Amino acid sequence: MQKIIRNSLLLIALLGSNVFAQSAPAQASEGKALYERICAACHAPSNVMVSSPKAGDKAAWARRLQKGLEQTTANAVSGIGAMPARGACTSCSPAQLREAIRFMAGLETTSGAEQSPP
Numbered sequence: 001m002q003k004i005i006r007n008s009l010l011l012i013a014l015l016g017s018n019v020f021a022q023s024a025p026a027q028a029s030e031g032k033a034l035y036e037r038i039c040a041a042c043h044a045p046s047n048v049m050v051s052s053p054k055a056g057d058k059a060a061w062a063r064r065l066q067k068g069l070e071q072t073t074a075n076a077v078s079g080i081g082a083m084p085a086r087g088a089c090t091s092c093s094p095a096q097l098r099e100a101i102r103f104m105a106g107l108e109t110t111s112g113a114e115q116s117p118p
């Protein structure tokens with residue numbers, strides 16, 4: 001039963017995921033592309049039905065990142081709470097996930113110098 005509820009929430013999330021993608025500021029990065037392709041389904045700000053930290057919500061991400069970017073990335077890789085492993089993107093590498101997390105958290109991307117977690 002819980003699974004049915006979760007799946008229907010996911011469907012709602014997927015249907016609503018285009019809203020943020022269209023209004024996101026133009027910023028060429030791999031993290032942004034992956035976010036739009038995979039993560040936005042659950043992490044778009046419009047997805048009030050999903051208990052995920054939302055893209056651009058710096059306060060929510062700051063709380064998550066207190067354990068460090070590497071541990072936060074590791075949790076995304078293995079799955080956490082209602083989030084499936086790698087956001088269900090089996091072909092995504094941990095490094096790619098980290099870039100998407102940087103994008104969602106509003107951190108600098110790795111195109112410049114490596115930035116330590118806040």
Ligand code: HEC
Binds near residue numbers: 034075082087
């Ligand atoms: C099916 C929905 C779904 C998808 C798709 C999804 N997430 Fe999540 N994500 C969640 C939920 C729900 C949480 C909150 C989990 C919790 O803390 O209970 C979460 C939490 C996270 C966290 C916080 C982990 C922590 O340690 O606190 C990170 C990082 C994350 N997601 C990254 C990503 C990335 C990167 C992608 C895209 C590749 C992605 N997610 C795709 C649902 C999703």
